[in-house]
Amino acid sequence: GAVVSQHPSRVICKSGTSVKIECRSLDFQATTMFWYRQFPKKSLMLMATSNEGSKATYEQGVEKDKFLINHASLTLSTLTVTSAHPEDSSFYICSARAGTKSPFGSGTRLTVV
């Protein structure tokens, strides 16, 4: 139980375009989801906390207008990277709280060219 599905697993986009990443809880309801970013050979950095039905809480230094988060239902949170730049290329991964567990999606590798 407590499975999180994340799509797409890989995406390549052109500079200036927007990319949407989806994170779904498959067998439980996730009132809270988390979005992380990971640079090569580095740890996970929390970007924002997504709460169903309310605005996301962003960590210090994360641009709200660049990384749009929507949590419209108890099973779906989306991260949209707007006006993507090559420096936005990274590994993005989501997580949800499920009791004591914190399952993760499989991650999305974004490359902006």
Added chain:
Amino acid sequence: AQKITQTQPGMFVQEKEAVTLDCTYDTSDPSYGLFWYKQPSSGEMIFLIYQGSYDQQNATEGRYSLNFQKARKSANLVISASQLGDSAMYFCAMREGPFSGGYNKLIFGAGTRLAVHP
């Protein structure tokens, strides 16, 4: 201040032997949870083991055990009988309780890369 510290950037172990990955944490919240995740080269985060701050016994999950020393604020991961497939990055993480700001979120250590040699 760093809340989760993993001091071993890299470790190697011989197949079938045991290995301990270190993790220390810092929190003033009496209620917290400690996690270990494995991240293979594919990038997915695989949950290994969880220890609650009020748990009396050390957590165990198959070949994984957590050496929880509350007074020392350490939560080391012990992998017994290492296998080649254990080669990966390992992250220690903490989730603080409701008395801390940012309830629910996980804070990660820098990670330890484990290499298992045949």
